[in-house]
Amino acid sequence: MARVIFENVTKLYGGNAAPAVNDLNMEVMDREFLVLVGPSGCGKSTAMRMVAGLEEISDGRIIIGDRVVNDLPPKDRDVAMVFQSYALYPHMTVYDNLAYPLKLRKVPKPERDQRVREAARILDIEQFLDRKPKALSGGQRQRVALGRAIVRNADLFLMDEPLSNLDAKLRVQTRAELIKLHERVSTTTIYVTHDQVEAMTMGDRIAVMSLGVLQQLDTPQNLYDVPVNKFVAGFIGSPSMNFVDVTLQADNGRIYAVTPGFKMRVPDLTGRALEQYIGQTVTLGVRPEHLLERSRLDGNAPPDATIPVKVDIVETLGNEIFVYLVSGSVTLTSRMDPDIKLQSGQEIEVAAEPRRLHFFDPKTEQRVA
């Protein structure tokens, strides 16, 4: 088992002015399941490939266990990797695919055989051992790819979007199996995905990346509750957080968020942190599931802490409804109980619990309250 430390790690591709990974500092704990998440091109796969040794590190250090691995070739790093395309060896049978890493490490034949069969049993692919990969379904290939990783008893697992080629149903099923597998083998795992649901459900901690920069490294719940900036706030959660540019005004010792469409009182506790922004514009963020019809809010919101809106569109999903609301030029999305009967054009008041309101500096996009 091993921990992985990124120390000021930077990756710069020739011809590109902007680094693919920029001054990355983080530590993956021993036995941890860490998810690297972010949109395409954010540098998450590059960061993982640098750990595997498949990309050179332009600057900084990567430490696996107690060894600085910058100059070690992939074969000497003792990491196992599952690729997005599975990358099985098409000319070898499933058995040979699983046995190949052991053969390269000169594991004696009887032990090799025993470990291959053990991995095949764990992943329920024993009946396919004589087949070639082309004779397997996507899900079965995925299992073989996982098997090739676990058969090694490596210090570190790297998984590069391993579920993205599976259909939706199989993805959910395999996700659960991966979680179980991690509980069983407890190997330190770095998992790359662009799917925030995968990230939230699988990760002990999640590292959110954007444009090569680590935005936040935290537990799934903290990322959701206390996003450090507007990017993380918008990236985590579906539908994504509503953002409205508001001007802060002081009135009778209280702070109000004002737009041409509404004037909403900012909760006192939050307001104190916002005092320096009075008279300026800040970005107000509220998640759709926290923007409720006023009467549905526990303890009801005070009248001046609500937003008057007009219902634009109602989308019914069965277990919930998405309501698109309009207030002046501002459009908001709300996720509500399906038993609320709303119609297009209806005027209602919505509000959120004080702790569910987020404020961001419009220039730096950092969270201010």
Added chain:
Amino acid sequence: MGTTARSLPRTRPVTADRSWRLRQRLLAAGRYALLIGFLVVFLVPFVWYASMALKTERQIAASPFGLPIPPAWDNLEQAWTLGRYSQYLPNTVVYAVAVIAGVCTFSCLSGYALARLTFPGRNLMFLLLLVGITVPFQSLMIPTYYLARDLNILGTRLGMIVPATAFGLSFGSFLMRAFFRGLPEEIADAARVDGGSEWRVFRDVMLPLARPGLATLATFSFLETWTAFLLPLVLVQRDELRPVSLGLLFFTGRYSSDRGLIAAGVMFTIVPIILVYIALQRKFIEGITAGALK
């Protein structure tokens, strides 16, 4: 009225269907006619030579395109003996096998390096290889002769094998480079992470995947070596080392030539090529069409 009303919708689609079917049949007939035309164009010289191989000089003069009736089987025996095929055929097999082995081995190594490894001057090297493909043998014939002489391989089997391998390397490296570039990088990465050195990645994973490309290259090399004429004419000076292509020279005198014997000799030369092609046909087609899609 009722009958007309009912019959109308029935007859119209049937007519449309018939004309559509007719059009399809005509199109298919046209396609087949074209293909048969090509087949005839390619087969006529072969059949003509095959029939000539079984005709005496007098039969050829009387009816150049006629059937060999009665067949002059003697031609084959005479050509075999006169053209020294029992001696030249094994020579050619040795040359072909050695050149194929050399070209395939070195082309795989250089093709892989040019496709997958990064090193200074890689693109320049590839450009030089491309230039190598375009230079005709005739312009290098004399320097090659002197080079072979200086290397003390002139008049030996190596005198044929080494230059033929060298001349095949430009195209071979070009072909194998294209093939290796077409293979997914992730598979090589997987082998590296699994613990493979660059050599093991090449030998265990990438090379087996490049088999269709190798079969194509082997076929091309075989064809090139088997039919080579100028190269052995210049470099193989000892009679007992000559390949089949030079055997044909014995059927041509200064003032006359025996067309029947030449045709029989040509048959001995091309039949092995056809057999090799049939054996490697599937892989060959896979190889030359690889990368055409995606």
